Amino acid sequence: MRANFIFSEVWIGLRRNLTMTIAVIVTVAVGMALLGVGLMINSQVSKLTGFWSDKVELSVYLCTKGSPFEPCKNRGAVTQEEKGTLEQTIKALPDVEQVKFENQAQAFKNFQSTESNTLLLSVTKPEDMPESFRVKLKDPEKATAVASSLKGQPGVSNVVNERDLLQSVFGFMDTLRNVALGIAILMVIAATLLIGNTVRLSAYNRRRETGIMRLVGASNIYIQLPFVLEGLIAGLIGGVLSGVILIVVKVFIFESIQTYMAAPLGWDTVAGVITGTMAVGVLICVLASFVTLRRYLRV
Amino acid sequence: MIHFDNVTKVYANQNRPALDHVSVDVDKGEFVFLVGPSGSGKSTFLRLVLKEERPNNGSIHVAGKDLSKLSNFKVPHLRRRIGCVFQDFRLLPNKNVYENVAFALEVIGKPRRFIRKVVPEVIELVGLEGKAHRMPEELSGGEQQRVAMARAFVNRPMILLADEPTGNIDPATSIGIMKVLDRINRTGTTVLMATHDAAIVDSMRKRVVELEDGKIVRDQSRGVYGQAY
Known part of the structure; x- marks a missing residue:
């Protein structure tokens, strides 16, 4: 060759x-x-x-002052007491593995790092950010049931299943x-x-x-x-x-x-x-x- | 060297056989003219020797090999032992004389050193010394046919098939071509030449096999072209 x-x-x-x-x-x-x-x-x-799937499954947002969400109308921000009972309630649920609290300062920091709209960034103050419980579930499939049971609780503005967003x-x-x-x-x-x-x-x-x-x-x-x-x-x-x-x-x-x-x-x-x-x-x-x-x- | 035993070849879509129960023996070193009118089966005969076609019936032995038992894989090796010359020369127009002859050795993987030694010898044998670097279009028809013969012979084949090699060449030049074929024959190579050229056949006085409508009508040693008529 x-x-x-x-x-x-x-x-x-x-x-x-x-x-x-x-x-x-x-x-x-x-x-x-x-x-x-x-x-x-x-x-x-x-x-x-x-x-x-390793991260937060449910975000339980709490009422802020003047929150537009239906459950928060005609009432003020969530009280310290309500937060306490809510945390107990969530922890008591059998499907919950872990609960983390996110305060306004942390929420604002996260918002700042992910939001790119400068106008929105400049007008948003830490007080506008809702506090939330980040709930991790043992079984992600149970998310919808857990979300609906938490929705009616006092001081809760909204429950978001992060999976739905993703x-x-x-x-x-x-x-x-x-x-x-x-x-x-x-x-x-x-x-x-x-x-x-x-x-x-x-x-x-x-x-x-x-x-x-x-x-x-x-x-x-x-x-x-x-x-x-x-x-x-x-x-x-x-x-x-x-x-x-x-x-x-x-x-x-x-x-x-x-x-x-x-x-x-x-x-x-x-x-x-x-x-x-x-x-x-x-x-x-x-x-x-x-x-x-x-x-x-x-x- | 070439042995046809009761060979019949019918091309597809034709009812008349191109070769009809042909039996012929060509020995080593023989010079045989294959004569006959167009369509008598001369080219089919040559194509069967090369295994470009397969017979419908009968057996063919070439260089000791039964062609029906030769696998397609081995056909190239058969063809290395057979040189071919055609009426239309079939040279590569973009290669010079030397390169055209060397091409035949390059494509069968011969080493460069061997090619450098052999090609000039063969070019001299066919009488083209000093024209190795001419392009085909600069040569006359007779010279082009000499190049084709050099290419056919450069690998020292056992058999040389020539299909009307003088068909495109004037009678005077044809004599030179025949001299080269004779010289090749004298080295021990079997030469089988299909031709229409009566003058050449008559002058060479070699064995003549005449075909007509696919049948052998005459097989004569030291024959002439038209004796049967």
Whole structure:
């Protein structure tokens, strides 16, 4: 096997079909990048789910002065006494594992760190923030029952199941992931057909050479290898480009929403995703080349 | 060297056989003309020797191998022992004489050192010394056919198949081509040449096998082209 001979053949083939090669590279890059984004969203969602299921399940907000919530109307802020009985009541519930009290100062601090609306930040004072009990449950599935039993208690303004809030975020991310994966599948099909076409053109352009190679007894591998390598190289370049796109996506999109996510997507995951998508891209290219060769290059 | 036993070949979608119960033996080192009108089965005969086609019936042995038992995987190895020359030369237009001949060795993975040694020898054998770096379009038809013969012979095949090698060449130049074929034959290579060229067949006085409608109508040592008529 003469490596330099095969590589010169590959180079000639890629150069002759430059536009088709570029089309293949771009399709593979975009398709694999979308596949990677889908996978990244997927692992982000599962990370978040894991993160949040360890955290607070229920927030029991207490009345403040002038709170607009229905149970707080016609009464003032929650009293020290009410807080005491409420804490006892919550602790007495069989499904409750842990209770934490969040005072106005802590609530204001949390608010400041997560809210980005500067106008809202400037007009909000610590006294506006509601106090709350953060309740962790033994069984997250019981959240709705516990919430409804606490809702009527005196001094309680509102009970929020944090899971419900997250669920809508997860739902949105699921949709995003499905769209990305759907487009990725279409791109993979497009890439396969494009590679098939490129190899067919390449085989047609080189029919003289391959005819003579057949005649003088070149082995099948020797005849087919340049074509398969063409596919492989195009797939590899496309895969590298998709890796670059994925790194950009990680830095500029995932990193910027990380403040809300609390469970950052690590570089190890990104590296895994990039390796996986590159492998898929190269595999698709090689398989597509090989299958088309069987059809158009009779040996 | 080539042994056809009762070989019949019918192409798909055709009811008349291209070869009809053909039996023929060609020994090592023989020079055989395959003559007959167009469509008589000469090209089919050559294609069967190369295993480009399979017979519907009968058995073919080439270089001691039963072709029906030869796996597709081994066909390239069979073809390395058979050189081929065609009417239309089939040279690579973007490679020069040397590169065209070397190509045949490169694609079967011969080492570069071997190629550098052998190719100039063969170019000299076919009478193209000093033209190794010419491109095919700079050569006459006869010279191009010499390049094709050099390429066919460079791997020292046991058999050389020539399908109307003088078909595109004027009679005067054809004599030179025949001299090269004769020279190749004298090295011990079996030469099987399909041709229409009566003058050449008559002048060479070699074995003549005549086909008509797929059947052998004449097999004569030291024959001429048109004796049967």
